[in-house]
Amino acid sequence: MLVRHVKGDTAYHLLPGGGVEAGESIDLALRREVLEETGLLCELVAPLFISDSIDPDGGRHMVQLTFLARIVGGDLTTRPDDPAVISVEVVEPEDLATLDLRPPMAEALCDASLDSFDVPARYLGALWTLDDGSRNAGLPSVTD
Numbered sequence: 001m002l003v004r005h006v007k008g009d010t011a012y013h014l015l016p017g018g019g020v021e022a023g024e025s026i027d028l029a030l031r032r033e034v035l036e037e038t039g040l041l042c043e044l045v046a047p048l049f050i051s052d053s054i055d056p057d058g059g060r061h062m063v064q065l066t067f068l069a070r071i072v073g074g075d076l077t078t079r080p081d082d083p084a085v086i087s088v089e090v091v092e093p094e095d096l097a098t099l100d101l102r103p104p105m106a107e108a109l110c111d112a113s114l115d116s117f118d119v120p121a122r123y124l125g126a127l128w129t130l131d132d133g134s135r136n137a138g139l140p141s142v143t144d
Helices: 026-038 093-098 106-114
Strands: 002-007 010-014 040-054 061-074 085-089 122-126
Touching (some): 026 040, 093 106
Parallel strands (some): 040 122
Antiparallel strands (some): 040 061
């Protein structure tokens, strides 16, 4: 499940998610963000990936935690609470490579899906997508 996000004149896909609020656990943040962006209730199953998004200009550094989650209720929304989210889409893993997915982890998600997501969590490295949609790996990571 992906959300289509718009920033300025650029639209791209993201996994549902966002920031952790003060005093909030990662599990609660995951459930809140998925509900706000998709209308679905979920439960955390397992961590999948860790990655960095490091702005090449040095203005921003985000650490992203990607989790496998199970849908346990709710209704898929057509009107997400987040105004930057313009749609919620169910996408087959083999179709991920055709999308502007940010951070660029389509290959890792597709590979994990081949094993029914029963894979150990792993570090994907430093990932960054420029506003024009091109990928910039940012700073080198220990996996490069």
